[in-house]
Amino acid sequence: MTLDSLKPGSQCYTKKITAKGKLNQRLIDMGIYPGLQVKVIRNAPLEDPMEIELGGYCLSIRHEEAKFVEVEG
């Protein structure tokens, strides 16, 4: 399962980052790493991007980017 497929309100744990290069680095630098509890807060009015909460702060991320974060229930 990947992060982009989650509906607002659902929670999950990050498992793996599968991106490369710049996106990989950016995802990590913004605080995404395996074993983190993530909550999907909402989608934007036009559905994309989505807003997620992790450990006390919120990120906005496009679905095409969230696709590179594997998660599990």
Next chain:
Amino acid sequence: MNKVLMALAGQPNCGKSTVFNTLTGANQHVANYPGVTVDKMYGSYRKNGVKVEVVDLPGTYSLTSYSLEERVSRNFILHDKPDVVVNVMDASNLKRNLYLTFQLLEMEIPVVVNLNMMDVAHRRGVEIDFDCLERLLGAPVVPTTIKKGKGKKNLINTINKVGLSKKKEHGIKIDYGSMEPFLDEIEKMLAGVCETDYPARWLAVKLMEADDEVEKIIRRHSAAGFDAIKARVKQIRRAFEAESDELPERHIAYARYKEADRIAGESVSVKRKEASLLSDKIDRIVCHKIFGPLILVGVVYALYHLSIVEGYKLTNYTWPLLAKIKSLTAAIMPPPGFMTEPMVRSLALWFVDSVNALLNYVPIFFILFALIAILEDTGYMPRMAFLLDRLFKRFGLHGQSTLPMVLGGIYVGGCAVPAIMATKGIPDERARFATTLIIPMLNCLAKIPLYILMINIYFAQHKGLAMMFMATVTIFMALPVAKILSLTILKDKETAPFIMEMPPYHLPTIRGVLGRAVERIWLFLKKIVTIVAAVAIVIFVLMQFPGLTEDRNAHYADETKIAKESFYKKIAGNPYAEYVQGDSIMALILYNERYKKARMGIKNKEKARTVDARFISENENFFKIVKPKKDKQAKKLNRALKKLISARKRILRQIKAEMIDNSFLGKIGRSLEPVTKYAGFNWRVNVALLSSFAAKESSVATLGALYQSDEEGETLEKRMEKTEKDFTPLHALSLLLVMALFPPCIAAVLTIKIQTGSVKWMLFSMFYQMFLGIVVASFVFTVGNLLGLTGLQAMGIFFCMALTFTIIMGLINPRHEYQ
């Protein structure tokens, strides 16, 4: 005196700029880092006999080589070697902030850890054991709530202490676990073959991360053996990957987070969980599916209304000041003659007019800049980007293009200068360039006078409709152009992932907001106005030279003579005639002008009497002629004088028109006719468009000079209609479209130069717009003519075409680079 060079580093939203402002006060400057367009904020302060130079590094989450800001920060630390780096942190988000701290410590520089925003941490029930944290990090820790001045003294003392000790520090050493043997191997390999003064372990970690910039450093310091080193590093990376089944850069980052987790676990305790409840509640409305867009429209409207409408009212108070500058200049310069104006006088007045046209925007800009600072400080900007990213992304733009487009005049009345300045916030280089390049196509305030002029003459029956067309069609031209640019010429520009923080909402401080507004106004004055003034002079020369031929001069001298003769004939025998002989006549004309100006707008009788008294004491006889009251002879002379004045005005106007006609600019305008005829423009329109290069307002003023009338007080609308008999609404539409697309004003073009840091892009932005403008206008005019369309029909059809084209361009979805 002791000197300390200090750098401020920290992640975004940690209150770093508040720390910078509190420490340096008003003593701040902006410059660019060498070769790049990232702002370098620096300042200084003195405390306890120590002068501290402060450089505020850009806020970054990390210190890799992937983004310009991160590269700039890192290079500053590496090459300028600050005596101390203050790492400002959001105390309530310690764990994530430590990620950057580790990277600073790894560079083996003296670091002071500043836990800022302690009040927020307290509110959220976050308790931090400072001694424990200090011990674990191996660097001094100073808690502050700088916004309220708490902890400032302690911070300053610690900076002095660490900064003056001038020794290399070794803070915490991160345990990279299974990677350690690989790092050792790289370190050993570098020792001997590559001598640098950078920390060896840091180099090794960076090489494992495959950092390009560090590879370049190694290349510089290892003349011959570089290829061998590079190959060996590649081998070691591969070996690690094979052993651990993970990319080295990921392993490194995860190790840092693990360490941050451990340190936070030992030194931080969270009493109750209440993570920014208020921000969450606000976001439920601000990012709501229906209310979100409504609030966005409201914010945009308020931004327009307060700056453009209310700010424009403010110019009613500031304009008299600028007018005063002009009248003072006029008073110092040599007075005009009967049919000639001394060159130095016309130049000075033109110069003041051009600069005033820009300075008049200062109140509007000030309000605009202050409002933007408020939007930035509250945290609404990321929400704006969140709401609109999907829409803009379709056209190669970015969520954060919203603000620049709003400022540029997405509807009616913006200004390209602050808009292009605001593109700085867009992290994606390709989207930033695309936004910058389309902003001049939006409806800036200065295009409006020409719109109104043309619509009043040629679309008088459908004013509202035509204005609506202009207000909306520009965005349907700008969006597809943005998409085309990003698919073609901008294809190779760097892009950046969108992922961004949605920080909690903050109350902005008055100081922060006003400070930023003043700083941006200053930048505008310093960089833009000076060069606009220079260009104004160039255009002046192009409009004045080579001037009239001797023949024509003689012709006007004759006309002058005739006018004067007729005047003297009329007043022959008049008792006042003796006062207006010879040079006195010119003195009287100027006296009359000055008196009229002085009395203008004065309704108060008392004041009027004082003005009169002043003019009577200056020249009693002139006053009797200018204001004859019941004196019959004086009245007669007054009538003759009025005739003479209007004759003089007519001659002056004709000279001016002929001068422009004959000038270099006029010649350029004529030589362009073969091209512009397809758009329906004759040389007069060409000259108006060329002159608008200094400032777009000039276009109407130039048309005013070109369309002359013998009847006093006839409006420009009437005069233009009379002179251009075969001008149709289709011509007007073509001109409107060109005005919307083509004339880039020099101020906007210069801002593009400043923001992109490149003359090449500046020139490109100018020429592609000229090209686009002339092509679109020619298309509309030529095709419209062939099909025999009326202006209104052509307008409607063009609108539908632009809209359809926009939709088609929006549907083109290039394969994304992540796939």
